[in-house]
Each structure stands twice: as C-alpha cells, then as structure tokens.
Amino acid sequence: MPDWQQLIREQLASLHLQPEREAEIVEEFAQHAEDRYQELRSGGQEEAEAVRITLEELSDRETLTSGLHGVERREARDRVLPGSGLWRDVRYGFRSLRNSLGFSLVVIAVLGIGIGSNVAMFTVVDAAFLRPLRLPEPERLVQLQETPPSGGSMPVSYPNFVDWQRLSQSFESIAIGGSFEETLRQSGGYERIRVGYVSADFHKTYGVPPAIGRGFAESDDRAGAEPVAILSYRFWQSHFAGDPGVTGRTLQIDDQMWTIVGVAGSFQWHRGGDVFVPIAFGQSKYGLSMRENHSSTGVIARLKPGVSVVQARTEMQQIAAQLAKQYPGANGGNSASVVPLREFMSGGIRQPALLMFGAVGLLLLIACANVAGLLLARAAVRQREIAIRTALGASRLELVRQLLTESLLLALGSALTGLVVARLSFEWLLTVFPAAESLGGIGLDLRVLAFSVAAAGLTAVLFGLAPAIQSTRLNVAQAIRTGGRASRGSSVRGRTRKLLVVGQVAMAVVLSIGAGLLVRSLMAAFQTDPGFRPEHVVAVPIQPPDRKTADLSDNARLLREVTDRLAATPGVLAVGAIDQMPFKNVDSYGDFYRDDRPVPAPAAIPNAMKASATSGYFAAMGIPLLKGRLFVPADGYLPSLPRDLSRVLAYLRTVEMAAVINQTMASRYWPGEDPIGKTFRFGPPSMKGPRVRIIGVVGDSRQHGLDQPIEPQYYFSANLFPILSATIVVRTSREPAEIGSLIRTIVNENQPEAMVTQVETLETMMDRSLAGRRNNVLLLGLFSAIALLLAAFGLYATMAYTVAQRTQEMGLRMALGAAAADVRGLVVREGLVLAGAGVAVGLLAAVVGARVLASMLYGVAATDATTYAGAASLMVAITLAASYVPAWRASRVDPMTALRSE
Template identity: 35%
Template sequence: MKKTPIWRRYDRLLGQDNKADIKAELRFHIDCKIDELIACGWRPEAARKEAEQQFGNILAVQRAGERIGEHMERRRRITDYIAECQQDTRYTLRTLAKNPAFTAIAVLVLALGVGVNAAVFSVVNTMLLRPLPFPQAQQLVWFRAGKSFDAKIRAAGGLSADTYTVDVYREFQRNNRSFQDVTAYQTFYGSLQYKMTGVGEPRQLDAVEVAGNFFPMLGVTPALGRNFTNEETLKGGRPAAILSYYFWKTQFAGDPGVIGRTVEINTSPAGVNGPVTIVGVLPASFDFGAVFSPGKKVDLFVPVVMDYWKTWGNTLAMVGRLKPGVTEAQAQDEANRLFPLMKTQHQDWYYDYASDLSTLKDHVAGKLRRSLVVLWCAVGLILLIVCVNLSNLQLSRAATRGKEFAMRRALGAGRGRLIRQLLTESLILSAAGSVLGFGFAYAIVYELAHQSSISLPLLATMHVDLESLAWTLLIAIATGILFGLAPALRMSGVNLQEAIKDNASGMAAGRSHERFRSTLVISEVALACVLLVGAGLLLRSFLRVLDVDLGFKPAHAVAMQIDLPPANNNDQLIQRTNILKAEIDKVSALPGVQAVGVTDLLPLDRNREWGLESDGRYHAKDADRGALVYLVTPGYLQAMGMRLVAGRDFTWHDAPSDQHVLIINQAAARREWPGEDPVGKLAHATSKNSDRIIGVVADVRESSLEQESSPTIYVPMTQNSDVEGANLIVRSLDSIVNQAEVLAALRSLNPSQPASEFRPLRTLVDHSVSPRRFFVLLVTIFATLGILLAALGIYGVISYSITQKTQEIGVRMALGATTGRVQRDVLWQTLRMALAGLALGTVASLGVARLIASLLFDTSPWDPVAYVAMAASLIAIALLSGYLPARRASRIHPMQALRSN
C-alpha cells in the first residue's frame, strides 16, 4: 500500500477537499485488497485487475461518495455557522447589557429614523404605489373636460371647465368602443341641500348624486342591501338612498334592519320631498371623499336624475372602465376623434369639448407626486444621518475595545469573524430600534388617517400593512449594515502590535480613528444642510402663500348652511327673498353681530362658471368668456369683508321685474373693459336681456391661494333663482357669535331649519393650504431632527477627542496655557468640521433647490435668506455642541491629567 504523500497531510489546513478524500479512501481500500491478493500468491497485475473488478464501477462509487461527503460537509458548515451566530448573539446581548446608556441612545435614535421612514412610506404607498381600493383599479379612467387643453382657461373656469353636460355623457356612453362602461356623478353636490326629519331633530345631510351604474362600474358592492334599480334613476321614480358606512354606524347605530326603512328627506331648493327608501349600506372600505373629494364626509348617495340636470350645463364628472386589452392611449385617441364628431351632430352644444384622459389614480394623487418624492428623499436623508451618527457611536465604543479585538485576532480569530461579530451587534441594535420605530410609525399613521383638517386624497384610507412591515424590515437590515460596516472594517483591521502595546487610554487607536470620525461628522453636517435649505425654502414659500391678499377677511366670520325654499317663478322668488331678508334681519339683531349675508357658494370651495360678455364689443370666437358665479344677498360683501372699489352694493329693492344687475371683480373689469370704468356698462350674463354693472369689488382668491383671481360675477339672489345651496355668513365684532342663538333665531322663522355646524371662514383657508402645510411641517420636523442628530454627532466627536487628549491638555495647562486658549482651540476644531460640512452641504443644496423649484410659490430656489439662515443655524448649533466639551476640557487639572494612564 502506498503511503499518503506528505503534501496531502498539510493540504487539509487549507480546508476540506471532499473529492480528494474520497479518491484517497477508495485508493486505500483497493491497495489493501491488492496487497491481500499478492499475499495469497497473485501476481501484481492480476491482483490489481481482480481488486478493481471486485469493487465494481469505481467512478460511480466515487461520485456517490462525493455527494454524501458534500451533503455532510454542508450540514456541518450550516451547523457551525448557526452555532457561531448564536454565540455572537449571546455575546452581543451581554455586551450591550453592560452598556445600557449606549444601547438606549442607539435604539432611540434608530427608532426615530426607522419610524419616520416607515410612516412616510405608508403615506407614499397609499397615495402613489398602492392601487385604488377598487377591483382592477388600473382600468379606471378619469375624464377631464374643457373648451380646450389650455390650463389657464381650465383653471379660470372652475369645476364647470372640467365637467360635462348630461347630453355629452349620454352620447359618449352610447358611442364609445374602448370602455366596458362609463359612469358619472353630480360634481356640484351642494346644489341640492338634503334635510332629514323624523329621526331626532332636523339634520342637514351631505349627499352625492350618482349615476345608477356608479357603484357597479367601480366594483363596489353594498355591504347590506342592493344597488339602485333603473326605475329609481328616472324622473318621478321611487326615491331611494344608499347610506355610507360611517353614517349608518353613527345615525342608525349599525342596525342591519335599516334596509327597506323609509326616512323623511326634503331637498332644497328643489328635488325629493317626502319618504325615501334606504336600499343599501356601502362597505367600510369605500370612502367617496378620500378618492373624489378629499376631506369630505358623505352621509348618503341618491340617484342622479339626468332629466333634471339636463339643462344645467356642465355638471357631471365622468369615470370609465377600460375594456381588457385597451390602453389609455387608445382610449385617448378614440376620445379625440369622437368628441368633435359628436359636436358636429349636436350644434346646440355650446362647448367644443375635448377630453384629457388619465388613470383615476393619476387624477387622484398625480399632483402630489413630486411633493411625496421630496418627502421620501427627506426621510432618506434622516436615515443617512442616523447611520452616520451611529457609526460614530460604534467607532467611539469600538475604539475602547481595541485590545479585545487585537487579542482575539492574536488567538486565531479571522478578520471575517470579527466583522461578523460587529455586524451582529449593529443588526441587533437595528432590530430593536425598528421594533420601537414600527410602533412609532403606527401611531403617526393612525393620527394622520384621522386628521380631517388635512385635505389630502386617500389619507383616510392610509394604514400600516404588510408592505409597510416589509419596508421596515428592509430598512432595518440596510440600516444595521450601513452603520455597522464601516466600524467593523475599521476595527477588524487594527494593527496587532500597536494595539497590544498601546497604553490603557487607547491614544494611538483614538488618533487613528479621529480623522475618520471627523469625516463622518462633516458628511452629517452636509446632509443636515440639505434638509435645512429644503425646509427653509418650502417654509418661505408657505409664508408667501399665507401672505397673499385673499380679497376677503376670514377672521371673526363663520358660515352656516340654511334651509332655502324653492323659487320656480317670480312670485316664489319674491317670497324667498322676503324670507331671506327676515332671517338676515333677525340674525343681525343678535348681540355682537356686525354683518350678515347669504351666498350659494364660498370662495376656496366649490365653484362654477357662467358666461360674461360686454355689450357692443367684438369677441373672438375662440376667446374665453367664462366667469365664476356667486349668487348673493345684500350684506354679503360686508359679511365676507370684501372691498367694493367702485359703484354700489345690491339692495333688497333689486326686484326680479327690474333690470338685472351685476357686481364684477377687477379681473372681469380688466378683461371686458380694459382701461375703462365698467360701472353702468351693459353685459350678457344671467339672462337674454342685458345686465347692468353696478359695482366692482377687489379680486378674491376663489380657487386657491396660489392661483390668481379669475373673472367673477356676483348675481343678486333677489333676481335669480339658480342657487346652489345657501350659506349664511355671520361676521362678529370680536368673538364668534353663539351658534345656538343663531339657530334659534332661524328656527323662530323656519321651524324646520336643520341643525348645522358653524364653519369658520378660516377653515376655508386652512383647507386650501393644508396639503402644503402638511408637507412643509413634515420637512421642517425632519430638518430639525437632522440638525439635532448632527449636533449629537459633533458633540460625540469633540467629547471623544477631549478624552483622548487629556494628557496633552494637562501638559499644555501645566506649561501655562490659559482656560480661554484651551476653549478656543476646542471650538476652532468644532468650527472647522462645521465649515467643511457647510461648504459641501451648500453645494449639494443648490442642486436640490433646483429639483424642488416647482414646489415653491413666489420664492427663488436661490433665496439668500434660506441659505443664510441655514448657515447661521448650523454654526450656532455646532458651536453650542462644541462648547460643552470645551468647557470640560478647560477644567482639567494638570496634575490629575499627568497622572492618568
């Protein structure tokens, strides 16, 4: 038998070689058999052939052995790896338990970083990533209508420029080939005011009129009952209603027996008056306001009677579901061809309709895409700052363990094993912080989802789900690796001889890490710079928005919905005018009331468009002649705090039989009578006959604070009955008028006046700016958190540096260095890091500012105030962070420092 070569004896030091071991084992047994046969008298060649024949297919046996060996080796490695991980975990837990202050700080910082990231991911996931809460939601398409695709014209026209007439809806529904179905709802759902009686005191309801196929087309099945029938959608059909889940729970205590029950509902100024049958209850997952009207709570849905709205102009919003295999581009192409064709067949249509199709998801949240991406990037920067901070903490902690790592390496531990040990520590810290952060994120998301004051789409549907949990797990692992890898690589590569010879203070090790840790702090300051500049620009922009001239005074004024009788002829209009005058006089007599008026619509809320053309002037065919319309009573301008710049206000003597009069805003005057005084001029707006302009008011921000005023006309309710609801405006002297007194005064004249909450006009402004306020608030919070973390990083580095230089400072003070000199040196070290980070951060901020320029209002991306404020804040925070260690350094006693090891 051959001897094992000497190189094979030492080859195992390089690791297992299963193939060589199996081959050697087989060769050993064959050689033994050959020796046995030779001993029995066989010749060597014959003995070899006989031995190999007895063993059979040696190659097959060898391969089988290799497979068994590989399997056993794999199991051994897995077992060893698990055992080593368990050992690393137990060691980490013991180590962290011995240092509770470090553990608590690290877990808390991680919880903040991971928590805000998970919370913002839930917001982004709800509004951008997750499909709408409807089956096959990607097939749902939103129709945006208008006279043209000109954005300015659409903005000026309000809802009227984005909606369709009943005839257009019916024609497109009948003629298209791209959609499974097309449905609609009445956009001006405040036009009819619903009042429920017979269930407690009279109550005002928020109702939306929808087409009979609205819920089936969306894929929404009532949780109880059924959908509307065809009969219920016809004029004169049986009145029916479907309740929202929230209204069913609050008003009817979740009683399943409500199906088939009749309730008394009166509609003002016209519509249903009498018993209405409840035919269904929608599921809790359906929230009309979250998708179609952010911030609105809907009580019930009723069928939209198309024949009633047929003569009202553009009132319907359209939604369609594409057929399988049909793309959005194909549907857009068909709409581009079909609408002009339908116009040629219907010369009575007064719009050259054009539709800009988009997915319903894009319509709902597309405008927020850039803001949400900026918000997501902001929390990403927070997470990077957290990682840099924890890397510094790990380095300062690991530097004191230099001898431990050097000794373990000297005893045979590989560098990979040390790296794995340090990464285990960081991952365990990250896991603990992520668990706490996930709870933090859940609380944030729950609070945001229940914020009715924030007008953001889909916000009410936001929740923490499995995707949020998966994201939290992902960032927990990524964070643990990010903040643990650099210290692990740094400490595992320590020089053994220097570390073992180093004295107890670890001076050499500390100095070798100081530059690296300073670099980390500089990057931390640079990231904080970017956050501060972004927050500063957005905050300045937000303040500019709030500083615009609204055209009315929201302070000390409230709105309240009131019951309004129908007026289908002049006699009824006169009767309604008398009722309104009596109610206004009654409320005006209350203590503290300064002015009272009534309007059908409110600025910064819903709006609609009528035509306005000056008499005797040429108008180009394609020129925009639309104007927003408000029907108001005398006293409205004073109640709103609007400024009359020319002419007079309406009076109660402006009767239906008199010449119709108008008040216009300055934007309408500039468009129709440029450079002229419009008072006394004639125009076409409300009737076939000419209307006389009697006054001009200052421009009001009707659509949003960020959009210039559109041409607007104010029509007296004493001459026109086409109101869309009625809002009583009450302006008080110093404080809000008592709601109960106002309601009692109204009910003394109209006992059926429903209970209605006061709505401060300030909420109109708050509602309009709530999306911008939401993003600015979050980015500002993140920037504050970032600068605090940067301050913590600076403090940690300077404190560690002072500890490492204790003997040096003691020697300097023993040689005559003053307390002030020591403090100045420490502060200069702090300032150098802050200035380096400030320089890098400023350059990065200039690039970021260009990316968020579209989110700014009347604010330059290079706004010097934002950059100066950022620099001043960072330098102040840095000096404050360095002052405490500097003060401690200046109090070091020379003898105590010289005696320290």
C-alpha cells in the same frame, strides 16, 4: 531569531495549564509574537530590545487568561453548536449589547426615530404610488373628465356622458356620479348628508358587490321609476348600527321618500357619499340635462381587457372632437382626458408625499451617520477585545461578521421601536394627507413590515460596515499593550468620524433650508392682502328647505328678514349674505361674453367666478366700492318661482340683471374703458342667457385661499338671482355664539325647516384654507428639528471623543503656558471647521435640489438668500453650543495628571 514557542511556554508556566491547553495558547500566540518582533526590528529596534518588548507585551497575565478562556469558550460552543457560526455571533452580540445597555438604548432610540419616520411616510407613499386600490382589477379603472380650452379639467355634463357611453368602444362599463349635500329628515331632527346621484352601473363599474340587498338596475335609473336608495357601508354602520334588516325601510331626504334596497360594499367614494340614488332623479333637481351644466359630476370607467389607457384616451379625444362639432355652443374647444383612477385620486398628495419621504430618508442617513460615529468611538474601547480574538485565530472576515451582527441586532431593535413610532403617527398623518383615506388608508400590513425589515437591514449596513472595517484594521500587539487607549488606525477612525459629522451637518442644513422655505411661504401667505378685513367678521351658513315644491323667492325673503333684523341689533356694524363664501370650496363659475362685440368662438368664451350677494355683503366683508354703485331695491326682486331649472332659465331670459364686477374682471375684459353701464350675456351663446348690466366695480378679494391667485368675478343681486343656500356675514363686536343664536331664532321664526349649521369667524376660515401648507411646514419642520438635534449630538460626541483622546496633548499645551481660553478656542475652532465644511456642502446640495421644492412655494424663491443664511447661522450657533462643553472640559485638564496618565 528567538524560539518564541519556548519563550511563551515560560510565560505560561505560572498559569499551570494542562499540556493540551498550553499547546493551544502557544500555537495561537507564537505567530503573533513573530509578527510583532519583525515589526520592531523593521522600526530600528535592536534584536534584544525587540525581544524584550515583544515578551513584555505577551506577559500580561490578563491577556493570557483571556486568551485561554477564549479558546475554552470557542471549543465548548463548537461542541454544542458545530458549524453554527452565525448563531454564535448572535448570542455573543446579545451579550455584548447587554453589557453596554446605555449605549444600546441610545442607538435604538436614535435609529428608531429615523426608521419610524421612514415607515410612517412609506405608508403614505405606498398608498399614493404602490399599493393597488382595494377594488377588483383596479388597473383597469380610469377617471374621465372634460378639458376646456384654457386647460385643466372640469366635471362632465350628463348629456355628454350619455354620448360617451353610446360612442365609446374602449370600456367594459362607464358610469357617472354627482355628490350633493342634502337634508336627511328624521324624527330626531334634520341632518345634512352627502347624496350621490349615480347611474345604474356605478357600483358595478367599481366592481364592488353589495354587502346587503341589491344594486341598482337599469330600470331604477329611468324617469318615473320608484325612488330607491343604496346606503354607503359607513352610513349603514353609523345610522343603522349595521342592521341586516335595513332593506325595505325608508329615508326622507328633502321632500322625497326613498326605499332602501341595499348597502354598498365597504368602499369609500372619493367624492363622498352617504346615500346613493339613481341619477335620473337629479336631472331636473340639479339641471343635469343641460349640456352646458358641469355640476359636481365625475365619470369612471372600466377598461376592456387588453385596452390601454393611451388607446382609451385617443378614442375619447376623438369622441370629444366629434361632440364639439355637433354642439359648438356647449362643447366648442372642449376635449376629454383619461387618467388611471389611482393617479387621479392621489394626485393631490403625490408631490408632498415624495418630498417628505425624501426628507425622512435624509433623516435616516443622519441617524445612521450618528450611530456610525458612536460605534467608531466604541471600537476604540473594544480594541483590546478585538486584538485578543485576532491573536486567538479569528479572521478579519469573522470579526467583521460579528460586528455587523451586532449592528443588525441594534437595527432590528430600532425597527421594532420605529414601528411603534410609525403607529402612533398614523392618525396625524391622515390629517396631513387626507386623500390617503380614500386610497385605502394607511396602517401596518405585510408591505409595511417588509419595508421596515428592509430598512433595518439597510441601516445595519450603512451604520455598521465602516466601523466594522475600521475596528478590525489594527496592530494586535500594540492594541493589547495599550489596552485600547491608542492604536494604529486611530487617526483613520478619527477622520472617518469627522467625515460622518460633516455629512450629518450637510443633510441637516438641507432639511433646515427646506423647512425654512416652507415657513417663509406660509408667512408670505398670511401676509397676503385678502382684499377684505377679516377681523370681527362672523359667517353663518343657512340651508333653506330643499323641497322640489319650495319657492325660490322664499329663500331671498328669508335672507332679507335675517339681514334686516340683524342690522338693527346693537353691536352689529354691518351684515350681508352671499351664496359662495370665500374659502368655502367656491366652485361656481359662469361663461359670459360681451354683447357689444361679435360672439366669440366657442373655444374663446371667457369664464369667471359667479356669486349672488346682498348689497350689505361688501360692507360686512370690508370690500371697497371703487366705481359705480351697489345693489338697491329698484334693481328688482325675484318673483315666485319653483325649483325647476327650465322655469328658472325661462325667467332669467325675461329680465336684465344688474351685476357688480371685481377690478380684475374690469381691467381684463374692459381694458382702458369705463365698464359702468356696459352689458354682457350670462352663459354660453347656446343657453341664450340674460343680458347683464354692470352697475359697479369693487375691489379684488381672494376666494380660494390666501396663496391662490385672484380671479375675475361678478356678483348678482341675491334679491333677483335664485339661490339655494347662503352664508350670513356679520361684522360685529359681539361674540360669534351670540350672533349664531340670534340667527337661529330669526330663521326658526320665518322658516322652521331651514337649517343653521356651524358658526365660524372669517379668520378661522382663512386659517383653515392654509391647513395643507401649515401641515407641510409642521412635518418638514419636525424632521429638520430632529436632524439638527442629531447633528448637534454627533458633533458633540465627536468633539468629546477628540478631547478625550488628546488629553495628554492638552495637558502638555497647558504645561507649556497655554491659557484655558486658548485650549477652549482650539476645540471650538475645530468644531467650527467641521460644521463649516458641512454647511458648505449642505448649501450647495440645497441649491441643486431647490427645483424639487419650487412648485410648493408661495411668495419666496427656492434660492432665497435669507433662508439659506438663516439655516447656516443656525447651524453655526448649534456648533458653538455643541463644542463648548468639550472645550470647557479640555480647559480644566490638570497638566500633571494628564502627563502622568500615560
């Protein structure tokens, strides 16, 4: 066996090293030379040839010089920073990334998008699931609701709340509140605001002390008490500029003057409230004293210490059962539910938030796979560097640590970029998930920063570990000899890169299918027949005066005056009015029962949507009359009637009402019968409501949204049934602004105190009803588009790298007669094979996970073949585009140049 130390000394003689330096280099390289020699002998080389090759590999002056400098730098760092290996790795990593600035910026941009998307969605998930409500001991706060026999939930009637408050033992305090829109009258004009009618313990139950002044006392919430009000914090800031001297001033809301006694703390009630007043003042105004009345009220409670939600729920169900027996007419079959407040408030965004969080998780994995592929390609260039460091004594663990440190630096840079991306998206996310605002909003805090740091660390491992392990698995001598052009393990790295591409394609396909299904759902909703013709229809809400002394018959006369004047206006084809405009938070329902049959049990009393409309409403909307007739003057007019529920009910019991019902109500409750002339009773039996005679049947129309089911509905005549506000509906060839201006003129001439608010087209209202579904499409569509771009980039980079590594092979093929088209086809086919494998995996994963998306779809199955085929075809098209440029370059290789390059 040759004396390797002596042979190496001979090689180093030309460098004229100091003896101690020469000894360092000889010691570092001698073991490597022995390993390389034994490898060549085991491969069948003669001893002399093995010695010659080994010495040739070691004789490279650049290699020896690099080795010497590496020893010197290592010793210098050890003297300055003894034992601080990690800090040395950080400094070396910074220099390495700075020297490859373009590569570093690409990686930071790719990962920044992935991390930023995850951070942004984490803020929504954090608000919906993790972060406590910004209230004292929020885990003790619960929402109480009534549950009808048909399921779901409904607002709590005030008398039931009083009984709950009296009978329950699980709660430290219990409060009720109802939110109503009323008119604030100021010297500058009128303004519609939300007024919260709440019980005295309302703010106390939430645990929010007043910012200024005092809260409500029990004496404030009694009949005959002085009218006092508490401003919401936001209203105080917007209308009084945060004036600390606001207490003692007065507000006029409708015809009532309120003395301001305080400002609520900075908490936002999820039902919305600008001004809070005692609920005692709303009992007569809104009929809250009726046990049958469930009018926009909600109940919150604070559990006693040690009482669980399950215990409270059990108790409330027992109380509800007791009240159902005591008041079977109003409460028959009703139960009660107890839900943690944060769960209740976040219910509407939980499923979409989790879906989008899963989507951005896939997006981050795609970004990590993309960067891992880039690092594997970069590793090929760094093989000589790694080989020299190995030859100079660096262990594999130290090298992996160094490479992971570089990955961590990239991830931290990406995290900073991601925080910027997330911050820029917050405002838009609140439009997609508006409930997050009442949950405390979204933003950057310590939890979000901790998540971003954790995401950075995880991504560093995900995209850095495999390349680090693969990069350090090499033959040192061969890597030094070839300068990184080829080495043992390159085939392993090639397979790893291909697996990463397959994974990227698979995840991109899953996201594309999810986005495609939501797009198909949105298209299906838009194509749904609403039951009316929305084109050229303008809707203009009118709010008559809300004074207690207002005559309700004046409202009906105002509607007649407006509709009659408009009907005579050129360009107006039809005009009508209704108090429950479709797609405008329709929430008016009424019990009813056929009076030609035995009175049903309380739990079996049917319920249907209720509205008051003029005869012209149906023509203006384009809702067809299928049978019978519409309202005529002979059906009667509302007499002079004050705004008092007991007086209204007394009046209704004296008349027989005329009603038009929709087709669904006719077929469901009068199956196989002609409903014309049939009668039913309005309200539950305990209310002893009026008899209603059916005079006509109209076509079905959707009320809550294009993607919502059609419900039974009946219409009373607006001439006869009291209404508080209404929307004028005009089918016209004129501009909406002209119609709005004309209506304002007519209203001002007849009732100057009445308010005309926004003017909208029916098409705009329909479009807004799908805003949530559209936002989901935009969000998931954006994520899938980014995923497709990243997958295309990863595929392109892989094919370009493969072509570069196979330049000699391509040249040889062309030298042997292969045409350029053959070479292009070879590269493109390889890309299609990778994409095909990814598409197959993605389709299978999408089928398995389809049930996650099923509840969010409308009019399309979760396994819709068209969507799946479209996503697969799109991925194939992207593959062809991403593979063609590398294929074109491969076909332009000069055979002789390629062969001489080796």
